[in-house]
Amino acid sequence: MRSENLLVELGSEELPPKALIQLGSSFADNIRDALSAAELNFTDIKWYAAPRRLAVYVSELAETQQDKVVEKRGPAVAAAFDADGNPTKAAMGWARGNGITVEEADRLVTDKGEWLMYKAEVKGQSISELLEDIVSQAIAKLPIPKPMKWGNYTTQFIRPVHTLCALYGSELINISALGLTSARTIQGHRFHGEKTFELDHADNYLTALKAHYVVADFASRATSIAQGLNTKAEELGLIADYDESLLNEIAALVEWPVVLQAGFDEAFLEVPKEALIYTMKGDQKYVPLLNKDGSLSNKFLFVTNIESHDPSQIIHGNERVIRPRLADAEFFFNTDKKQTLDSRLASLESVLFQKQLGTLKDKSDRIAELSGYLAGIIGADKAYAERAGLLSKTDLMTNMVMEFPDVQGVMGKYYALHDGEPAAVANALYEQYLPRFAGDVLPEAPESAAVALADKFDTLVGIFGIGQLPKGDKDPFALRRAAIGVLRIITEKSLVVDLEDVVSKAVAIYGDKLTNKDTAEQVVDFVLGRFNALLHDQNIETDVIQAVSARRPTQPTDYLARVNAVAAFKQNEAAEALAAANKRVANILAKNNVEGDQSVNEGLLSEAAEIALYNDIKAIQDDIHRFAADREYTEVLTKLATLRPSIDAFFDNVMVMADDAAVKTNRLALLLLLRSLFITTADISLLAK
Structure with a gap:
């Protein structure tokens, strides 16, 4: 079968520069999808885009579809003929719709019955017959938020289109789109050379344009x-x-x-x-x-x-x-320096942060208080953190930031230094917005980290507190970004910050402004949820995340330490067996409603295997608690792995559900003790296959 390279180009007015890549790649993707749906074979597809053109180049595109046989099942034979063997109306209608008589139909016999069948030979269509619909589909699916009309055309596109070229090798394919009929005409450079020229072959597109001062790729x-x-x-x-x-x-x-x-x-x-x-x-x-x-x-x-x-x-x-x-x-710059940041605090009263949550001045006061609280936790200077929190939004009222919004924070730092504020305060005014995007740097100084965290926590708590939780892709207050910023600052700077503690403090600072009684719990769950997504993006396995998440540790640094330890533990040869055993233990305890703190009575231990397991647990119990307190979770899990032989022996040789109620209760208490050690780091049972 013949194959050639296909070129389709739309020549337009200047396209929106920020949308050009997406338009070009989407045009190619849409053409690819339409060609695949039409079952036309090709080897590759490329997109080209320049200010006045979108083009797609398809390599080795088959000239026609493959011929194929389509089987069209009709009514069941039992319903296709009456008692005298004459075709029913249903059978005749089906046959007529397929251009045959009932007598000409084949039969399809299966173990479920017999049906009339028509095998139609469908001849493949050529690219010249299919291309107009393919291009029209591709254009219709382009991401164009605000299409426009031009001239006398009723069609719409992102910008007026003046030329349409569709070449299959050297052959011009006649198609219509956007009110135009295809031709060999290509627009050259607006100022250099010929305004338009004729393209002889699809393969010459790039070189011909380059000769006319256009780099199309x-x-x-x-x-x-x-x-x-x-x-x-x-x-x-x-x-x-x-x-x-x-x-x-x-x-x-x-x-x-x-x-x-x-x-x-x-x-x-x-x-x-x-x-x-x-x-x-x-x-x-x-x-x-x-x-x-x-x-x-x-x-x-x-x-x-x-x-x-x-x-x-x-x-x-x-x-x-x-x-x-x-x-x-x-x-x-010179005008702004005539007024200190401190003197701009009053002007923040005129700007709303959010109608129910107050002004930017209210937000600054909250950030100042929460910054001081966080400073005490992470070892920052409380006075500097509070001062930076108070001044954190004042540069928004300067002429420079009003004209150039992207320099917020940056100008705050310069103006603070000019005002004679301490360097730590000035730096915090800039670093409060860090990280601004994925992979961005973090605040360096502890005072800066305190203000950055306070700002993000205040926004999270406030917006959740009035019930405006992000839904789907709608997140007008960038709460997801704020949560990720909180997590990155805490974990990458190894700060010991408990989400529940700080969120509760932020809720208390808001006072009666919040109407959602579940604010604290929802914010913590939201941040932990973003943490799980962040870890997943870092290729941490889902079961590892679930095992740690089940324990709901609310200190992100501690959470990360557990995840890393469990991920490493999963590679241990004993991990699978221990996870399975832990799952078995959890199921037994749940079935018997065993929970709380129940002590083991050594006098009721009689079987050698249960005595050995109890002694092995006692031998490592203190070490496990000590390692856990120091967050050395790898050591915790390594110690637990030493219990594998005695756990296996216990389940092989001991009947937990003994006839003697006291013995049964004691053995359940032994399993509860074992379970308590295993969930010190994570719920290991969730690693079981």
Whole structure:
């Protein structure tokens, strides 16, 4: 069967840069799904995306579907003929629907009966017959939140579409989509070369576009930009400051990237670099340049879409654009310094945190109190923590943060230092928001950790306290992120913080503002739930997490220590047998309603195996309690593993459910003692297969 490479391209107006990758990959995914559903074979599929085009390239696509035989079952033979053997209306209707007579039908015989059967030969359709529906399906499923109309068309898309190309090898396939009929026409660069050209073959798409100043492959374009930025920065002895997000956005704005260098007045460097970097990256998509010591250079890089004969004109134009933005930042900075953060506390009364929970001033007061409480737990300076908590939201009222919201906290640190606040307080104002995203750094100083935890706990308790629990993907107060931030700070800094203790304190600080009586329990369960998900993402096995979770330890550092110990214990050759035995013990105790603290009467121990088990338990009992108190859970489980021979012997030789009631009770007490040791770390029975 013939196969060729297929190209489908939509030529449009400039597409939204932040959505370009998703649009390109989704277009390819949707085409792949539609081709698979149509049972058309192919070997690979790639997507291309540039500001004015989305394209999909399918390798070795079969020209037609395979012919196939479709079996269509009819009515049962018993219902297909009447008593005289004549076809019933049901049988004739079914046959007519398949274009045959009842007499021409085959029979399907199974052990459950006999039915009429029609085997229809279905000839495979060609790609030229199927492609229009495939492309239409793929377009309809694109993630477009706000489609638009244009011209006289009734169709809608994310931007106006001007060209539609569909080539199967060198053959043009006639399809219609978005009000257009397919042609060989491809848009070139908006400013360089021909505005449109004719494409002769699907395989020539990339090279033909490159000849017309368009790099259609998004990944290649981004790589080229990164290389250009790094090379130019190295030539200047500087470091290009960009991340993948900025690089991708730049790559989505240009079709023919050219890296150029510009600069600004050194006087602007008196402004905190974060504000300057924010406006350069966020507003202009420029790439700041850093000195080797991390300080900001007055030189910067930008990527233009034009290969100019006189690049100085483009450079001067971009320098003129950035100057007023930097001047605004300079003005805001100098104006803000005229007023201390402390003097801005009153202005927080005018901003609501949440209608039922009060203003930002109320939140600051709560954070201050909870920060001081946490400081006492984790060994931070209480006065500094409380001061930082009180000032934590004041920079939100500054001109700089109102204009550039992403520098909240950063500017708080600079303004606090300018006001003469202690360094620990200033650093905490910045680090209160850490970690801001997955993999982000954590607060370094203990005072900063106290404020960061207090802020997150206050939000969690407050929002749960008024019954606004996150549902599905709706989490307007970012409670999941707050919970993960709490867990990362506590565990990665090895802090001894009990969730129940801190949540109870936060609830008490709120007083009568909270209406949910189950707030404390729900918040702790929510945070522990996020911990389990976090551990699962770190490839911790589900049964290990369940074993620890069953004990509901509420100190995250302790929880993690148990998880690590159980994960290691699971590799012990005795683990499976001990888990099974523990499960057996748990079932026996549950069936007999044995719980609480029941002592073993040594005088009632008569069988050698039960005496041996009791003595072995007594021999390690004190060590286990000591190891558990020191959170040396690996040692606890290692000690427990030594009981395997005596546990096996006990179940092989001792009848727990003895006829003598006193002996039976005593043996159950022995199992309860054994069980109490095994659940010191986790519920080991949950590891059993």
